Each structure stands twice: as C-alpha cells, then as structure tokens.
Amino acid sequence: MNTSRLGTRTDAGDPGSARVPGGTPGATTPPSTRTGQRAAGSGRRPRWTEDRVVPYLLVLPAVLIVVLLRIVPLVMGANFSFTGDGDANGAWVGLDNYRTLWDDEVFRTAMKNVGLLLLALPVAVAIPGLLATFLFLKVPGYRLYRSVYFFPVVLSPVIIGAIFNVVLSFDGPANQLLEKVGIEPIDWLGDSTYAMFTVIGVHIWATFGMALVIFMAGFATVDQSLLDAARSDGANLRQTVWHVIIPELSQTIQFVFVTTMIGMLTGMFGLLYIMTGGGPGGATYLPELYIWTQQGQMNRPALASAASMVLFVLMLVVGFAQLRLLKRATKES
Amino acid sequence: MTAVTYEKAQRLYPGSTTPAVDALDLEIRDGEFMVLVGPSGCGKSTSLRMLAGLEEVTSGSIRIGDRDVTHLPPKDRDIAMVFQNYALYPHMTVAENMAFALKMAGVGKEERAARVKEAAALLDLDAYLDRKPKALSGGQRQRVAMGRAIVRQPQVFCMDEPLSNLDAKLRVSTRTQIAALQQRLGITTVYVTHDQVEAMTMGDRVAVLKDGVLQQVDTPLALYDKPANLFVAGFIGSPAMNLIEGELREGHAVVGGHEIPVDRAAAAAATGPVTLGVRPEAFRVVGEGQDGLPVKVTLVEELGADAYVYGTSGVEGTPSNVVVRVPGQVGHQKGSTIRVTTDPTAVHLFDNATGRRLNP
Numbered sequence: 054m055n056t057s058r059l060g061t062r063t064d065a066g067d068p069g070s071a072r073v074p075g076g077t078p079g080a081t082t083p084p085s086t087r088t089g090q091r092a093a094g095s096g097r098r099p100r101w102t103e104d105r106v107v108p109y110l111l112v113l114p115a116v117l118i119v120v121l122l123r124i125v126p127l128v129m130g131a132n133f134s135f136t137g138d139g140d141a142n143g144a145w146v147g148l149d150n151y152r153t154l155w156d157d158e159v160f161r162t163a164m165k166n167v168g169l170l171l172l173a174l175p176v177a178v179a180i181p182g183l184l185a186t187f188l189f190l191k192v193p194g195y196r197l198y199r200s201v202y203f204f205p206v207v208l209s210p211v212i213i214g215a216i217f218n219v220v221l222s223f224d225g226p227a228n229q230l231l232e233k234v235g236i237e238p239i240d241w242l243g244d245s246t247y248a249m250f251t252v253i254g255v256h257i258w259a260t261f262g263m264a265l266v267i268f269m270a271g272f273a274t275v276d277q278s279l280l281d282a283a284r285s286d287g288a289n290l291r292q293t294v295w296h297v298i299i300p301e302l303s304q305t306i307q308f309v310f311v312t313t314m315i316g317m318l319t320g321m322f323g324l325l326y327i328m329t330g331g332g333p334g335g336a337t338y339l340p341e342l343y344i345w346t347q348q349g350q351m352n353r354p355a356l357a358s359a360a361s362m363v364l365f366v367l368m369l370v371v372g373f374a375q376l377r378l379l380k381r382a383t384k385e386s
Numbered sequence: 387m388t389a390v391t392y393e394k395a396q397r398l399y400p401g402s403t404t405p406a407v408d409a410l411d412l413e414i415r416d417g418e419f420m421v422l423v424g425p426s427g428c429g430k431s432t433s434l435r436m437l438a439g440l441e442e443v444t445s446g447s448i449r450i451g452d453r454d455v456t457h458l459p460p461k462d463r464d465i466a467m468v469f470q471n472y473a474l475y476p477h478m479t480v481a482e483n484m485a486f487a488l489k490m491a492g493v494g495k496e497e498r499a500a501r502v503k504e505a506a507a508l509l510d511l512d513a514y515l516d517r518k519p520k521a522l523s524g525g526q527r528q529r530v531a532m533g534r535a536i537v538r539q540p541q542v543f544c545m546d547e548p549l550s551n552l553d554a555k556l557r558v559s560t561r562t563q564i565a566a567l568q569q570r571l572g573i574t575t576v577y578v579t580h581d582q583v584e585a586m587t588m589g590d591r592v593a594v595l596k597d598g599v600l601q602q603v604d605t606p607l608a609l610y611d612k613p614a615n616l617f618v619a620g621f622i623g624s625p626a627m628n629l630i631e632g633e634l635r636e637g638h639a640v641v642g643g644h645e646i647p648v649d650r651a652a653a654a655a656a657t658g659p660v661t662l663g664v665r666p667e668a669f670r671v672v673g674e675g676q677d678g679l680p681v682k683v684t685l686v687e688e689l690g691a692d693a694y695v696y697g698t699s700g701v702e703g704t705p706s707n708v709v710v711r712v713p714g715q716v717g718h719q720k721g722s723t724i725r726v727t728t729d730p731t732a733v734h735l736f737d738n739a740t741g742r743r744l745n746p
C-alpha cells in the first residue's frame with residue numbers, strides 16, 4: 054500500500070526526491086520523460102511501474118491461498134449442487150437438488166431444528182455471560198468455579214455423548230432423580246418432543262466453558278473505575294450490568310454470539326451421532342448430519358452439496374443479521 | 387447540615403497486616419473544602435473511598451450530617467465522586483454521562499435535561515453535550531467528570547486527584563476554577579491530592595496523612611507556620627523546610643559549633659536531641675565576620691524577584707543540604723560560601739525521638 058502511494062506521488066511530485074524513498078533503482082524512466090509526462094497529463098492514471106506492481110505481488114500469496122482453498126471449492130461446490138447424482142452423475146439438473154431438499158421431510162426437520170438452535174442461542178450466550186459476570190464480581194469460590202466450568206471443553210463430544218447416554222437413559226440417574234421428587238420419567242433421547250432439546254442442552258453444557266473464557270477475557274478489559282463510578286452514581290447490580298458492563302462488552306458479546314452460533318450449526322455432529330443418530334424418526338437431524346448422511350451413506354454427493362450451500366447461506370444470513378441486531382442492542386443510543 | 391465525620395475509621399485490606407487507614411479522626415465542616423494530602427500510598431484514596439462507600443470500613447464509623455453511613459451502600463449516601471481517570475462511560479454522550487446518576491435515581495427526563503443544561507453552562511460544556519468522551523480533550527473530560535458530580539447536587543463531593551491527568555498549566559487554572567466553583571455551590575468537598583501546592587492553594591483546611599495515620603489538620607497557613615511534627619514540616623512548603631540536627635545549649639542551638647538562636651520556651655521543652663527547622667525565607671545572609679551557619683553554594687535558582695541558593699552546610703560531621711531564599715539578582719557564585727542566620731521566632735524545634743514540635 055505504502056509503496057504504491059509513494060509511486061503515485063512520484064508521478065505527481067518532484068521525481069528526483071521522491072524516487073529515493075521509493076527505493077527502486079531498477080525502475081528508471083529518464084527524468085526528462087517523466088517530467089514531460091507530468092506536464093502533459095496531470096491527474097491521469099499513473100503507469101504500471103514497479104512501485105505499483107510490487108505491493109500486488111506481495112499480497113498475491115495470501116490472495117491465492119484464499120482463492121484456491123476457499124473461494125474455488127465454494128464455487129465448485131455451488132456448481133456441483135446443480136448437477137445430478139447416481140445415473141445423472143455430472144449432468145446439469147438445475148434446481149432439482151434444491152427441490153428434492155425442500156420435499157424431504159428429514160431436511161425440513163433439520164431446518165426446523167436450526168430454528169430451535171437459533172432460539173436456544175440467547176440461552177447459550179446468556180449462561181456463560183452471567184456466570185462470567187459472577188466470576189468477575191468475585192463471588193465466593195470463584196477460582197474453583199472458573200476451572201470447573203472450563204472442564205467440559207476439554208472433553209471430546211464422543212465422550213460427553215457417551216456419558217450423557219448413560220445419564221439420560223430411560224432408567225438412568227437423571228430419571229431416578231426425577232422419580233425421587235415425584236416427576237414422571239422422561240425419555241430424554243427417545244421421545245421426539247424432547248430429544249432435540251436434550252441434545253442442545255448437552256451441547257450447551259459441553260461448550261459454554263469456551264464462551265465463558267472469552268467473556269472473562271472481555272471482562273478483563275473493563276475499566277474497574279467505571280464500576281466504581283456506576284456504584285457511586287447509584288446504579289444497582291442489574292443497572293450496572295445493563296448500562297455499563299454490556300455496552301463495554303459489546304464486541305465480546307457479538308463475537309460470542311457468532312462463534313456460538315457457528316459452533317451449534319457445525320459442531321453438534323459428534324453429539325448427534327453418538328446420542329441419537331438423527332432419531333427418533335429423524336427428529337434430531339441438523340443440516341450437518343443430513344449432509345453427512347446424504348454424502349456418505351446414501352451416496353448422493355450433489356444433493357449433499359446443495360444442502361451445504363443452504364447451510365452456508367443460512368450461516369451467512371444469520372451471522373450478518375446477528376451482527377446488525379447486536380450492534381444496535383448492546384450500545385446505548 | 388452536611389458535616390462529615392470520620393470516627394476512628396479504619397480500613398484493613400484483606401491479606402495485609404497494617405491498616406491502609408488507621409483510626410482516622412477527622413471532622414469536615416458544612417460547606418468546607420477539605421484536602422487530604424500525603425505521599426503516595428499513605429491512604430488518601432482509601433479514606434475517600436470509605437466515605438464514598440466504595441471501600442468497606444473495617445472498624446470505626448463515618449457520619450454525614452447526623453446519619454451514620456458506615457455500612458450504607460454508595461447510592462444511599464448522596465455523594466458524588468470525581469475519579470482520577472474520570473471514569474466516564476465511553477459509550478454514552480457527555481449529556482448521558484452527566485444524566486446517568488439522575489436517571490438511576492428516577493429523576494424525570496425533563497428535569498434531567500434541565501439540570502444537565504445548567505451544569506453544562508456552568509462548566510462551559512454546552513458545545514460538547516452530544517459528543518462521546520473519546521472525542522474530548524483531557525481538560526474537557528475533566529470538566530465532564532465535574533459536571534457529572536455537579537448535576538447530582540449531592541451533599542458531599544469526593545474528588546480523587548481530579549487534576550493529575552492534566553498538563554501543568556491547565557492544572558493551575560483548573561485548580562482555581564474548582565475552588566471557585568466549590569465556593570459558589572457551597573457543597574462540602576473532600577479533595578485528595580499528593581501535590582502539597584494544590585493542597586495549600588485549594589483547601590479551606592488540609593489534612594496531612596502518612597502511612598495511614600493522620601498527622602495534622604489545619605488551615606494551609608497554620609500548617610505552614612506551625613507544623614505539628616517533622617513529617618508535616620518537611621512535606622508542606624516548596625522548597626521544603628531546612629531540617630538540621632543540632633544540640634541545645636543554654637537557650638540556643640549549636641550546629642557544628644555555630645550558634646543559632648531559638649525560642650526559649652521551645653528549648654525549655656526539649657528533653658533530648660532536637661532537629662531545627664528553618665524555612666528557606668527565614669534565613670538571612672550575614673556579612674563577613676559575623677557568626678552564622680556557613681553554607682557552601684552548589685546551585686543558585688534565580689527566579690527574578692528572588693532566588694534560592696542551594697548548598698551544603700559546611701559543618702564537620704554531618705553536612706546537610708540547605709536552601710536559602712535570597713533577594714534576586716544578587717549573584718551568589720557557585721562554590722562560594724555564605725553565612726546565614728535567622729531569628730529565634732523563625733526556628734521550629736522538633737524532638738528527634740518523637741518528631742513532635744516543641745514550640746508552643
């Protein structure tokens with residue numbers, strides 16, 4: 054960037070002195086010519102001198118990596134989603150795959166479950182947010198809680214899934230506990246009304262520690278004297294959180310929202326695979342599991358591509374919408 | 387009546403063995419401008435924060451007017467605080483910052499706006515009401531912090547080094563502005579600073595603290611004229627008072643064989659070794675042949691109207707640094723030796739063992 058600006062200045066300003074900081078002795082146009090050019094076309098677009106090319110060369114590797122490893126596969130995937138599977142392999146089928154998705158009960162359930170995830174998102178953010186607030190306010194024993202809360206994060210979803218399969222099985226400890234307080238046992242994972250909520254709950258339990266750490270890092274940047282000021286200005290805890298802490302943590306909250314959402318949409322595969330396998334009756338499908346099933350089990354990669362594109366667009370839209378909303382919600386006008 | 391009373395107020399931070407503020411007894415009168423001054427870490431901020439309710443009182447009590455506020459939360463104390471770094475809410479505009487406390491107190495929107503406007507006019511902030519603190523200069527932020535306190539019309543102002551983030555020149559002008567403003571509003575004010583010049587120029591009375599212990603409370607002039615102990619003597623005044631160890635002999639002090647006249651009553655009160663305290667302006671240079679303390683000049687600070695001569699007393703044993711104020715433009719030379727003496731009334735005597743003042 055800098056070099057490029059220098060180059061521009063070279064053409065507009067004094068060629069003699071400006072060339073030195075440019076530091077490119079190889080790129081020599083005779084001074085006389087340059088002066089002539091300048092006189093003839095002030096305000097004209099400068100030529101492709103080495104000064105101007107080098108910066109582009111320097112960013113090229115980064116751009117190439119992004120393009121080759123991100124953009125190209127994305128475009129290929131998008132393209133692939135318009136082709137057929139099986140016999141029609143490779144043939145252009147237009148929007149057929151998307152129509153198939155739309156008509157597929159399981160995919161519709163998956164999308165509905167995405168809706169559930171979005172509804173659960175505020176909870177998934179509020180829990181670590183509140184806990185981090187308490188830790189920040191140094192409730193008694195906060196050191197212990199800090200490490201305990203983070204602990205599940207280091208466990209693999211497979212292990213967590215296995216543990217909760219035991220805990221939540223119909224005659225498992227959770228239901229025994231309910232029975233003690235006189236509540237009918239619940240088929241946590243086998244009843245299609247509860248299964249999705251159960252898995253979401255376990256996912257939140259398993260991952261909130263990471264969000265908690267991010268929140269705590271955010272809290273570390275909050276100016277303590279602002280809290281003193283709020284206290285002497287007569288704000289109670291709720292008002293302090295609302296008027297001072299949340300606006301101060303605006304960026305952190307946005308970040309946690311987006312990462313948590315991405316985590317939910319792309320990180321629940323392990324749990325689903327271990328705990329429900331998408332059942333009962335396809336009730337706990339999420340796009341990710343659906344993609345895997347279509348691609349790996351049903352051998353319909355093009356359909357899986359279409360589902361991937363839907364997931365991608367969905368995340369894009371939700372992510373942007375969130376940022377917009379949150380920016381407004383967390384800052385006082 | 388909004389006098390403030392500290393009664394044996396103590397603050398022991400958890401985990402430390404010595405209290406940050408120890409048995410503070412201090413009475414601040416209604417409408418008074420009280421300055422707490424002392425070196426860093428002496429417990430000024432802690433004392434102030436105890437009053438504001440931001441720091442727990444370990445023992446003793448604090449009263450505002452007739453109310454015992456020792457264990458009241460800050461919001462029930464009716465105190466406004468100005469912080470050293472101003473602590474303005476970064477995401478709120480100047481107006482919102484100033485109105486925040488009123489909003490928390492449930493004051494209506496209209497009245498909030500009116501009071502903010504009034505305070506803004508007082509502080510010359512009208513033009514900045516819609517700006518965020520980030521877009522203000524240090525001096526403007528300082529005024530917003532003041533404004534935030536003023537709009538509340540509290541019973542007591544607490545200010546913790548509100549000028550220390552300003553440049554020297556602005557500090558001097560703001561100093562007088564704050565003092566004038568306080569006088570006009572007549573609100574009892576406790577002001578913390580480590581700068582004794584600030585303390586002397588602003589305070590109706592000044593409380594000097596050291597290591598969490600109150601040393602002396604009095605008007606600036608009384609502190610200057612009658613420091614209660616060696617610490618106050620050395621702390622108040624710039625350049626500092628000359629403190630020279632000496633012996634008492636028959637009604638006068640002897641420093642390295644040179645006689646310095648002292649107050650008879652003070653000398654009579656002495657029981658052991660003493661330290662003599664003489665302000666730089668109380669020394670006078672005597673001519674050749676007359677007896678006086680010899681001072682070898684190391685530096686002359688010429689201020690125009692007068693000059694400060696810095697030197698070492700040419701006394702065998704323990705030579706000490708001496709500052710003497712002399713008329714300006716006399717031209718004492720570096721390396722030369724001058725002889726100085728003083729009047730008995732200008733010599734403060736302190737007991738070496740206790741540090742206490744011996745003069746009546």
Ligand SMILES: Nc1ncnc2c1ncn2[C@@H]1O[C@H](COP(=O)(O)OP(=O)(O)OP(=O)(O)O)[C@@H](O)[C@H]1O
Nearest residue numbers: 399400402406425426427428429430431432433580
């Ligand atoms: N939160 C704390 N925990 C433990 N000790 C503290 C705490 N805050 C202050 N102290 C100690 O209490 C003493 C008084 O601190 P205080 O902040 O009141 O000093 P100060 O007079 O305001 O100093 P300064 O001029 O540097 O602001 C210091 O020795 C300090 O180390």
Ligand SMILES: [Mg+2]
Nearest residue numbers: 430431432546
């Ligand atoms: Mg302090």
